[in-house]
Every structure is written in structure tokens, then in C-alpha cells.
Amino acid sequence: MKLHKTLLLKIVEPNEGKRKKLENTIELYAKVLKFYLGVIPKLGMYRIASMDSKSALTFLEFNTVPTKTHPNPLYPIFGGVQTNIRRSAINKAVGMIKSYLSNLLRWHREGKELEHSKPSYPNPKNFSFTYYATDVEFEDVLSAKEFAFVKLKVIDEKGNYEFVNYPILPYRRFYEKLSELKSEGWKLKRSATLIKKGKSFYVALTLEKVVKKVKQERPKYVINVDLNIQRNLACIGIFEIDWEKRESRLYGIKFIKRELTKLAYKRDYLLEEIRLRQVLTGRSPERGDNRKLWRKIYNLNRDIALKVAKEIDEVAKYFKEKGEVVVVFEKLKGLRGKRGKGKRLNRKLSYWMRKSVQERVEYLAFENGYGIDFVYPHYTSKRCCVCGLLGERFSPNGSKALFGCSRCGYEVNADVNAVFNQHFVYLSHLLHGGGEARPVVRVGVSLKGLRKRRHNLSGASKAMATFAY
Numbered sequence: 250m251k252l253h254k255t256l257l258l259k260i261v262e263p264n265e266g267k268r269k270k271l272e273n274t275i276e277l278y279a280k281v282l283k284f285y286l287g288v289i290p291k292l293g294m295y296r297i298a299s300m301d302s303k304s305a306l307t308f309l310e311f312n313t314v315p316t317k318t319h320p321n322p323l324y325p326i327f328g329g330v331q332t333n334i335r336r337s338a339i340n341k342a343v344g345m346i347k348s349y350l351s352n353l354l355r356w357h358r359e360g361k362e363l364e365h366s367k368p369s370y371p372n373p374k375n376f377s378f379t380y381y382a383t384d385v386e387f388e389d390v391l392s393a394k395e396f397a398f399v400k401l402k403v404i405d406e407k408g409n410y411e412f413v414n415y416p417i418l419p420y421r422r423f424y425e426k427l428s429e430l431k432s433e434g435w436k437l438k439r440s441a442t443l444i445k446k447g448k449s450f451y452v453a454l455t456l457e458k459v460v461k462k463v464k465q466e467r468p469k470y471v472i473n474v475d476l477n478i479q480r481n482l483a484c485i486g487i488f489e490i491d492w493e494k495r496e497s498r499l500y501g502i503k504f505i506k507r508e509l510t511k512l513a514y515k516r517d518y519l520l521e522e523i524r525l526r527q528v529l530t531g532r533s534p535e536r537g538d539n540r541k542l543w544r545k546i547y548n549l550n551r552d553i554a555l556k557v558a559k560e561i562d563e564v565a566k567y568f569k570e571k572g573e574v575v576v577v578f579e580k581l582k583g584l585r586g587k588r589g590k591g592k593r594l595n596r597k598l599s600y601w602m603r604k605s606v607q608e609r610v611e612y613l614a615f616e617n618g619y620g621i622d623f624v625y626p627h628y629t630s631k632r633c634c635v636c637g638l639l640g641e642r643f644s645p646n647g648s649k650a651l652f653g654c655s656r657c658g659y660e661v662n663a664d665v666n667a668v669f670n671q672h673f674v675y676l677s678h679l680l681h682g683g684g685e686a687r688p689v690v691r692v693g694v695s696l697k698g699l700r701k702r703r704h705n706l707s708g709a710s711k712a713m714a715t716f717a718y
């Protein structure tokens with residue numbers, strides 16, 4: 250898989266003539282892009298989306314560009330378009346269609362039920378023109394001179410597509426950032442993208458990194474994450490595994506909340522407002538003013554999800570310095586088939602949040618080279634992590650935060666209990682060759698030193714677990 254990052258360089262305020270050329274170029278590109286976005290549905294959106302980019306390019310050119318052997322294509326494009334501008338626009342249009350269709354599919358699968366708005370057919374307002382490597386030169390910029398230039402091919406008043414020099418102002422940390430990324434294995438691509446933002450023009454350089462999915466069969470650290478969006482956001486158990494002694498030791502428990510809880514309160518407040526309005530007006534949650542509120546909630550949720558993912562990533566990166574790491578989540582059950590009354594809204598939101606966190610961490614795992622894995626939840630929050638009996642959650646102060654076992658008397662933070670259980674399920678998965686992710690070892694049987702002790706959080710953190718079987 251290839252990952253990309255971009256670095257923006259501002260073009261120093263160009264004079265009128267030079268500026269006009271940049272505008273001509275972006276305008277023409279926008280026109281061509283719109284043309285192809287119009288043609289694609291007529292030629293078969295799904296058909297084109299199923300092709301690789303090279304075949305899609307050939308197919309679209311055959312149907313739009315007149316040639317000697319094929320003078321009358323089905324949908325001829327207007328004249329005066331340079332080949333590379335056209336090709337760049339076609340590649341962009343095909344990419345937009347592909348992501349539109351996959352968003353649409355996602356929306357039908359779950360977005361609709363989550364009340365996300367339906368994706369609409371691409372209709373870009375801002376345009377960024379990605380140059381072919383032959384039409385842009387930026388070596389000068391890389392040499393860290395005081396005044397650097399990029400050479401861009403732009404369209405002049407006569408319609409010619411020629412190289413022009415544009416002075417660039419690299420921002421203060423540009424060179425620092427560039428060498429940092431290079432040392433992390435990112436490679437600078439030869440192409441670049443021209444972007445218009447407001448009245449200014451920018452050149453974006455693209456860095457690429459090829460990564461492989463990390464598969465850890467014998468990780469040194471297993472990081473089990475319980476996402477409980479309503480309570481702690483996330484509870485992370487870090488376990489160190491000694492493969493010689495066949496032991497797993499709890500390294501520590503970390504909760505993610507702090508300032509994030511503020512965001513969550515804010516979201517819950519908005520949700521309450523929607524509920525109230527629903528009761529007062531009898532309107533469905535999607536209509537009218539509620540739409541604005543939903544948008545806010547959606548944004549807050551996304552914000553929370555990204556931050557939770559970032560904190561999990563920080564933990565994983567820290568332990569990766571010491572040995573191989575795998576981050577483990579519970580596999581999410583789909584939304585379907587869980588139609589019930591009651592807290593539907595909460596469930597939907599929590600599903601979407603957890604999914605967002607997992608997807609983001611999956612991406613970061615790719616980028617930063619640690620493993621990611623999933624276990625099927627198997628009564629992980631209902632079973633006692635010491636004796637394996639089904640216990641119950643209770644709350645001394647009104648929030649359902651503790652887990653208590655009636656057989657062995659064990660008491661612990663409910664999320665910690667879930668993390669422990671998840672860890673045992675994953676261990677048995679690791680031990681038994683990773684064939685099936687189900688608890689082969691009965692949860693709790695293999696534990697030492699946890700029995701009949703009443704733990705609070707700090708007590709649980711000191712606990713040792715052994716997985717001899």
C-alpha cells in the first residue's frame with residue numbers, strides 16, 4: 250500500500266502577467282475536469298470505475314478525442330486542450346468517481362442508518378491541478394536557497410503551454426520537515442500540484458511511502474483497547490509477553506479521557522437538544538434546524554475519534570521502540586440485526602465512533618509499522634476476568650463503572666475487566682496459531698495471583714497474569 254503526504258509551498262505574489270497564466274491554467278483544467286465528470290455517467294460510471302487507471306484513460310480518450318483513425322468520437326471534447334492537462338483531468342475525474350461510488354456503497358451499507366447524508370455526485374468548487382512530472386521542475390527549491398524558483402508549464406495569452414519561473418517562499422520549518430520525512434522513508438515524487446486558495450497560489454509537493462501490513466506472530470507487546478465511548482472513551486491495557494517463559498505481564502492500564510470528555514459532554518448536550526426538539530415538534534431528527542445540530546455532532550464525534558486514535562497511536566509508537574507491537578480491538582458487530590427499542594441513537598453514534606477510531610488506528614499502524622488485530626467479543630464485558638463467571642456491572646455513585654463477581658468477590662473497573670478478558674481471548678488466539686479468534690482457553694482459568702482480592706484500579710494494574718495451559 251502507498252501512503253501520501255503533501256508539503257505546501259506558497260508562490261510569491263506574481264505580477265499581473267504571470268498571475269494571468271496561472272489562472273488560465275487552473276481555469277482550463279477546471280473546464281476539462283467538469284467536461285469529463287459530465288461524460289463519465291454517459292459512458293457508464295460503474296464500467297469506468299472497474300477499470301485500472303490506464304485502461305480508464307485510454308477508454309475515455311478514445312471516446313472524446315478525435316484522431317486520424319477515429320475522427321468522430323462519441324463525445325468530442327472542445328479544442329485547445331493540451332494532452333497532459335487533459336490526462337491529468339481524466340485521472341482526477343476517474344479517481345473522484347471511484348471514491349464517490351465507494352462512499353455510496355458505504356452509505357447504503359451503514360451510513361443511511363446512521364443518518365449521514367447521502368454522498369452526492371462530485372461537483373468540485375476548488376481545483377488543484379496535478380502536473381505530470383515532465384511539466385514541473387522544483388530542484389531549485391530543494392537546494393535551500395534564499396530565493397528559490399519552481400518552473401511550471403502554464404498557458405499564456407496565445408494558448409501556448411510553456412515553462413515559466415515562479416519564485417517560492419518555503420515556510421520556516423519546510424526543510425526541517427522535509428528531511429524528517431525523508432529519514433522516515435518518505436520519497437519525494439517528481440510531480441507536483443498547483444493549488445489556488447483564495448487569491449494565492451501554492452505548489453504542493455507529494456511524498457510517498459510504500460508500506461506493508463505488519464503481521465506479528467510473536468509480538469513483545471500486546472495493546473488491548475476497549476472502546477467505550479460513553480464512559481472512558483478508551484481503556485488501554487498494555488501487556489508484555491515473555492515467549493520463553495510463556496508469560497504475559499500487565500505493563501499498565503491507561504485511560505483516555507481528560508479534555509476529550511469535555512468534547513463528549515458537548516456532544517451529549519447537543520444530542521439532548523435534538524431529543525427535546527423532537528419531543529416538542531414531533532419532527533424527525535433529520536429535518537430543518539436539526540440538520541445543523543447533526544452536523545455539529547458529526548464534527549465533534551469525528552474530532553473525538555481522531556484524538557482517541559492519536560493517543561492510541563502514541564502508546565503503540567512508544568512501545569514499538571522496545572519491541573514488536575500489536576494493537577488489538579474488538580471486532581464490531583454490524584448495525585444490522587440489532588434493531589431494538591431504546592437507546593438506538595446512542596448505539597448508532599457509538600458504533601460510528603468506534604469504527605472511526607479503529608479505521609484511523611489501522612491507517613496509523615500502516616504508517617508507523619506496528620500490527621493491528623481484532624478479536625470477536627465473547628462476553629468480554631460480562632464475564633469475571635478472574636473466575637470466568639458471568640458477573641454484573643454496578644455503580645456505587647450512579648455511573649455504571651464497576652464490575653463485580655458474585656462467586657469470587659472480585660471487584661474492578663468494568664472497562665479494565667473487559668480489557669483483561671479481551672487480552673485472554675487474544676492470547677489464546679496467539680497460542681493456538683491464530684486460526685480462529687475464539688476463546689480456546691477458558692477465561693480466567695490460567696490466572697495466578699488475582700484471586701479473591703478486592704481491587705481498585707491501581708490494584709488491577711499491579712496484577713500479573715500467566716498463561717500456562
Ligand SMILES: [Zn+2]
Binds near residue numbers: 633636637654657
Ligand atoms: Zn469471579
